[in-house]
Amino acid sequence: QVQLVESGGGVVQPGRSLRLSCAASGFTFSTYGMHWVRQAPGKGLEWVAAIIYDGTNEFYADSVKGRFTISRDNPKNTVYLQMSSLRVEDTAVYYCARDSRDCSSIDCSQFPLANWFDPWGQGTRVTVSS
């Protein structure tokens, strides 16, 4: 079955960096876009970043643009979120989620992402605190 497993969370001081990983299994990773979504403690969901199936295009929320970088390694079936210049307000559970568009069976040259998320990983917690 489709599985997404995040790792790399932890406690980090403001201004430092952290890299999250999301290992995928149970599907052809290289034909799907991937997303990161976060949830601050007791709050709602916030989309963070997306990357298309072949890694050639990325999208970011304004709140993380210039500080976070999404990337992927298709042979390793893994998507990453490199987080730099971390702030207290980046404290959250970070979920990776698969995009719903399978580019193996349709032409994704114009619209490589469906932009809804299914499934989600279980999340990894990031705490930014001095």
Next chain:
Amino acid sequence: EIVLTQSPATLSLSPGERATLSCRASQSVTSYLAWYQQKPGQAPRLLIYLASKRATGIPARFSGSGSGTDFTLTISSLEPEDFAVYYCQQHRNWPLTFGGGTKVEIK
């Protein structure tokens, strides 16, 4: 940025009752709206996409409707496992945005 406003914030209902959740967008998203369910300590789960299409494995008691700026998620008869927080999300424009959520609690 498209702002999604969900109402009510909390819905107190009994099992077997009908739940009607609203999501209003600050500008038209045509039919590019999804709904997710989240239970405490769990990741969200996709229920509905493109406003009215049920995701794989989602029971028929869940239905979505609407277009443009006004959307509704209806749970026809609440089961005990349906008490959770529900989020809408627009998937038309960047940045992708979520509503603030509606908590469906047991009355």
